[in-house]
Structures are given as structure tokens and as C-alpha cells.
Amino acid sequence: MSLKHNSTAIMIAAGWLACTHAWATSVSVVGLFKDKAIVTIDGSKPRTLSVGQTYQGVKLVAADSGSASFEVDGKRRTLTMGQSFAGGAATGERQSVSLTADARGHFAAAGSLNGYPVTFMVDTGATAIAISAAEASRIGLDYKAGQAIGVGTAAGVVPAWRVKFNTVKVGSITLNQVDGMVVESGLNVPLLGMSFLNRMEMRREGETMTLIQRY
Structure with missing residues (x-):
């Protein structure tokens, strides 16, 4: 695994909920x-x-x-x-948020973690939300109580911890109990990874990305 200066693909071995339906939705x-x-x-x-x-x-x-x-x-x-x-009929009102790409093609998303304001960068290559240890300390997260692991970066292997965020909010979308990771160093911006994005319908039109909550 590697952590790059900006968009970072953090691959986390995480178990996901198995589908219980006969056909995909x-x-x-x-x-x-x-x-x-x-x-x-x-x-x-x-x-x-x-x-x-x-x-x-x-x-x-x-x-x-x-x-x-x-x-x-x-x-x-x-x-x-x-x-x-x-697929299938949508049930209930679904929340959505629209994001605009910056000059480098990255999508920034204003939101919060456990009630503390955070600006994420959308990263479909990260399988979970990832933040730095400094960011975790800022929001008062006791991340060292989580499972300790090692993550390979350009500077070598650095300590990291698996965590679960009580609430993650982006725009009007709020999810509870979302898997994440805290990396001790080498991560300059919080990444909005697939543990959040998996629960969205993602629509891309030119410079605009729309996230629509699925469940």
C-alpha cells in the first residue's frame, strides 16, 4: 500500500455486509x-x-x-x-449533495466527523475514510483504542489504526457507524473513501459529481 502526497489509495482489508437479496439493487x-x-x-x-x-x-x-x-x-x-x-424503485426521500471539481480534477466535500467540521477529498481508491493522527486528535478521537496496523507509505511503514466514526456528514447526508482509518503520518487531507461512498449513488456530469444516499 502507498500514501501519495494528494490523492491516496489506502487499501484496507475490511469485511463488508453481504447482500441478502437474490438480485442486486x-x-x-x-x-x-x-x-x-x-x-x-x-x-x-x-x-x-x-x-x-x-x-x-x-x-x-x-x-x-x-x-x-x-x-x-x-x-x-x-x-x-x-x-x-x-436498480429497483427508490423508497423514501434520499438526501444528496453536489460537488464541483477543482483545477486538478479533485472533488472537495465539506462535512463533519463526529460533529467536528472536516473538509474531505473524495477518493474512490480508498476503501474507507482515512484521516491523519493530527486530525484525529483535533476532533478528540481516541484512535489508539482501535486495532493497530502498519501502512506502507513513500517514507516507509507507518503506524495506523482502524476506527469507527459515530457520525459522518457530507452536506445533508449523514451516516452512522462508518469504518475508517487513522494514519500516523503522510496523509495531508482527510479522504472520503468507499466505506462512505459505497452507500451512495454517484453521478458524474462534467465538473460536477452528485452523491445520492442509497441507504
Whole structure:
């Protein structure tokens, strides 16, 4: 694993809720390759599909480094990296927030962790919300009570801790009990990773990204 100066892909070995439905209600793309795609289905653990393979009612029809095409319930959908779609009828009012890319193409999101204001950077390569130890101390998080692990960075292996945030808020969207990680050093900006984004429908139109709460 590595932590880069800005957008950081932090890969966390985390268990995700298994889907209990016979057919998928949501699909998110978290990795793209020639003839393969890494997806999360109904918030489950990321799974690699090859072209022609079907899992939980989702068939990968085509894939390359730019996009992937799926067939679900007889309908074809094409997604790029970080995008998702939800099938079936939506129930209840869903909260949403729209973000605008900066000059470098990054999406910043104003929000809060456990009630403390935080500005995140959206990172679909991070499988959980990640913050620095300094940020954790600022918001009063007893992160060293979490599971201690080591994370590889450009400067070598540094200590890190698995944590769970009581509340995570971005715009009008609030989630409870969200998995995260605190990294001792090498992380300059809080990352809004897939432990939050897995529960969103992500729509990208030009310089605008819209996050819509799914559950």
C-alpha cells in the first residue's frame, strides 16, 4: 500500500455486509481493466468480474480501462470509475449533495466527523475514510483504542489504526457507524473513501459529481 502526497489509495482489508437479496439493487465500479472490472454489489466486499461473468444478477458485458458495461434485469448500463447505479424503485426521500471539481480534477466535500467540521477529498481508491493522527486528535478521537496496523507509505511503514466514526456528514447526508482509518503520518487531507461512498449513488456530469444516499 502507498500514501501519495494528494490523492491516496489506502487499501484496507475490511469485511463488508453481504447482500441478502437474490438480485442486486446497486452496483459501484471501483476498478477497471481490459476485460475485467472490480465492483461492489449492494455494498458488499469488492469483487472482480470478467467479461461474460454474472454475479448476483449482474453480468459484465464489456470492460476496458475507461468504462464497463453491465446487464442487470435485461437492461444495459455503462459506468466509468467511481460511478454507480441503483436498480429497483427508490423508497423514501434520499438526501444528496453536489460537488464541483477543482483545477486538478479533485472533488472537495465539506462535512463533519463526529460533529467536528472536516473538509474531505473524495477518493474512490480508498476503501474507507482515512484521516491523519493530527486530525484525529483535533476532533478528540481516541484512535489508539482501535486495532493497530502498519501502512506502507513513500517514507516507509507507518503506524495506523482502524476506527469507527459515530457520525459522518457530507452536506445533508449523514451516516452512522462508518469504518475508517487513522494514519500516523503522510496523509495531508482527510479522504472520503468507499466505506462512505459505497452507500451512495454517484453521478458524474462534467465538473460536477452528485452523491445520492442509497441507504
